Amino acid sequence: MKILVTCKRVPDPDQKIRLQADSREIDSENLPYILNPFDAIAVEESLRIRETHGEPVEIVAIGIGVEECDKTLRTALAMGADRAVLIPWDSFLDPWNVSGILEKIIQRENPSLVLMGKQAVDGDSNQTGQMLAARLGWAQATFASRIEFQSGGKLKVERETDSGIETLGLNLPAIITADLRLNEPRYASLPSIMKARKKPIERIETSELGWAPDPKVEIINMSMPQTSRKKVRLTDISDLVARIKEALKTN
């Protein structure tokens, strides 16, 4: 079985984001980047499937973006992915266009399962997996918190919804997007980081894939919302009670 795992390079979520002077983009100077946390969970899940699956499993990590994405893909390789593909692209891509490139890659690679993050924590779109499933006409399970292989190529997926945990049965091929509680990603050991240096990262140009951009979302500008709060410190329970009552009364 072949599993494709998508890997996006995103700013470290613990860092403060600043904007460029023209307010059209974030200032990426000196910003540390990591593998999107949800994609790390997807990579981890593919490794667990390989470890427990009866048959051989090949794991291919896919990244679309700037040249530095090869570092992100190295993270996936160090965790245990077998090989990686980088599709170079150096400007903004909306989910429709990312899913378009992924569709082309899938036609080339023929995986039976695609594991993705439920959302990239930079754009927070939460759309790419669903659009990809729609384009391919494949089974879709978003927000997965548990994946279980059953006999005959069937899968049972638990997914986290606003109203509780839903269980779906799927046949392959399928697109599954990972939620936070699917697993806890491992840290790559030093030997596996060394080994990952030797693993191949293939580069495929979008033109080779027969793909041309078809933008749907244009970012016109960005701003940093400022909320000002009173920030009053209280020491008496009676003051706290009074403030709570006041908050309940307004309106």
Place this chain on the structure above:
Amino acid sequence: MKILILGEYEKNGMKRATQSAIRFAQSIDPDAEIETIVIGWQMDSVIQDFKRWSNVLIADHESLAVPTADRYGRLLKTIVLERNADILLGATTTFCKDVLANAAGQLGGAMVGDIIGHDNRDGELLFQRPMYAGSVVATVRLIGTPKILTVRPSSYPPSAETGEIFTTTKMEIDAAVLPDLVRYEGLRSQSSSRPDVTEARVVVSGGRALKNSEDFETIVGGLADALCGATGSSRVLVDNGITPNELQVGQTGKIVAPDLYVALGISGAIQHLAGMKNSKTIIAINNDSEAPIFDVSDYGMVGDIYQIVPDLIKAFHAD
């Protein structure tokens, strides 16, 4: 303009999130032809309620009894094309994120999610949406039609009832043309007597300070009950199995904006703030006077929640 709204309901009526989506539709174009789509099976009482808010398009069929993205997505695509709709929208909920993005993948991909504001600039719609866990708000425009949108309910108040009863149209459903890629096997939810965290006027949330479910129930639940509010939690407690995932507030959980948000033993990580920073009044209790949550709070008290909160609950019960 023709706008279709994907409706959501519980036992007998429309969810408030959908009423917010209707309000949004009315505010982007007061002259819009609005129709709310209700999908499911045997929904008579639900439909009675839906008629109070807008025209209703009913897709009532056994093959639609459970919400799977492949079927609902395909159905929505068909409806949008048949109706020649300009916009298909819903609230930002797990249901709409799952189904509408799938529909968008079949309808050309002009989609923007989690809208918190909009403008009409020279006849063109611009949308505001948060990015980077809400540290940035982007203004975007969509290229192409139909446009698929999800709207953050806390940014648009529920639509007002006018007393008017709207018309309903029932669709013919041909189950044979609907895909069958996914089997729905059930839903496990922890039933709670407290209000939904996204709909409550008061939310009391707990963080890592809470050591187990019993303490969560006594301290966070106790205060929530005293204030007739809902309970919420940080991701840490959900990870530790202390609270169910439906309670998680934040970038990757639920977005809330109640009149009062009380944060108990929560540090104030940006991912948590993303889910609650638009609350009207924020009160924090934390034993670390440097905790970042105090920077986004109106009122803060430094101290141990295990000592302060029981006294607070007593004070409210004494009234």
